[in-house]
Amino acid sequence: MSSVSQYFSGLFTGIRSLMKGMSVTWVELWTKKVTAQYPENRDTLVISDRFRCELTMPHDTNNEHACTACGICVMNCPNGTINIVSEMIETADGKKKKILKQYTYDLGMCTFCNLCVVTCPSNALKFENTFENAIFTRSKLVQTLNHEGSKLREKKKETPAPVAE
Numbered sequence: 001m002s003s004v005s006q007y008f009s010g011l012f013t014g015i016r017s018l019m020k021g022m023s024v025t026w027v028e029l030w031t032k033k034v035t036a037q038y039p040e041n042r043d044t045l046v047i048s049d050r051f052r053c054e055l056t057m058p059h060d061t062n063n064e065h066a067c068t069a070c071g072i073c074v075m076n077c078p079n080g081t082i083n084i085v086s087e088m089i090e091t092a093d094g095k096k097k098k099i100l101k102q103y104t105y106d107l108g109m110c111t112f113c114n115l116c117v118v119t120c121p122s123n124a125l126k127f128e129n130t131f132e133n134a135i136f137t138r139s140k141l142v143q144t145l146n147h148e149g150s151k152l153r154e155k156k157k158e159t160p161a162p163v164a165e
């Protein structure tokens with residue numbers, strides 16, 4: 001191939017390539033935009049319930065939680081995000097019982113793997129989808145999950161099912 005035809009071949013290939021690129025740009029210019037304008041859209045923002053943002057320990061209206069301070073979540077947490085302080089007490093019937101004193105969770109360390117939630121035998125933990133947790137002081141990411149004055153919820157004794165005759 002002569003150098004002249006090589007020149008024109010290259011030129012047309014370049015123009016074709018440019019036109020192809022410009023056609024994509026032109027189509028995208030008129031396509032409906034889907035950019036979410038955050039934080040302007042805060043009131044209408046929908047965050048999936050399954051989105052894991054912050055570990056919590058649900059308390060009921062009596063300020064009672066379900067944590068028995070067994071330590072299983074601490075053992076299963078891969079990076080030491082949870083710290084538990086417990087104490088032994090004597091119950092009214094003279095039995096020794098371990099209760100939770102303080103449940104500390106470091107949001108800054110958490111990888112949101114959910115292992116603590118799924119391995120808790122008492123179903124005492126839950127992930128919330130509250131995602132606006134940005135702060136200026138790292139130490140504020142360390143949270144105490146059990147509320148002040150809270151206590152362990154007593155397990156309700158299940159009524160045995162009637163025996164069929």
Ligand code: SF4
Nearest residue numbers: 067068070071073120
């Ligand atoms: S949250 Fe669950 S696994 Fe962790 S100490 Fe409490 S009862 Fe045990």
Ligand code: SF4
Nearest residue numbers: 077110111113114116
């Ligand atoms: S979600 Fe994972 S990293 Fe976070 S506290 Fe639970 S076990 Fe630890």
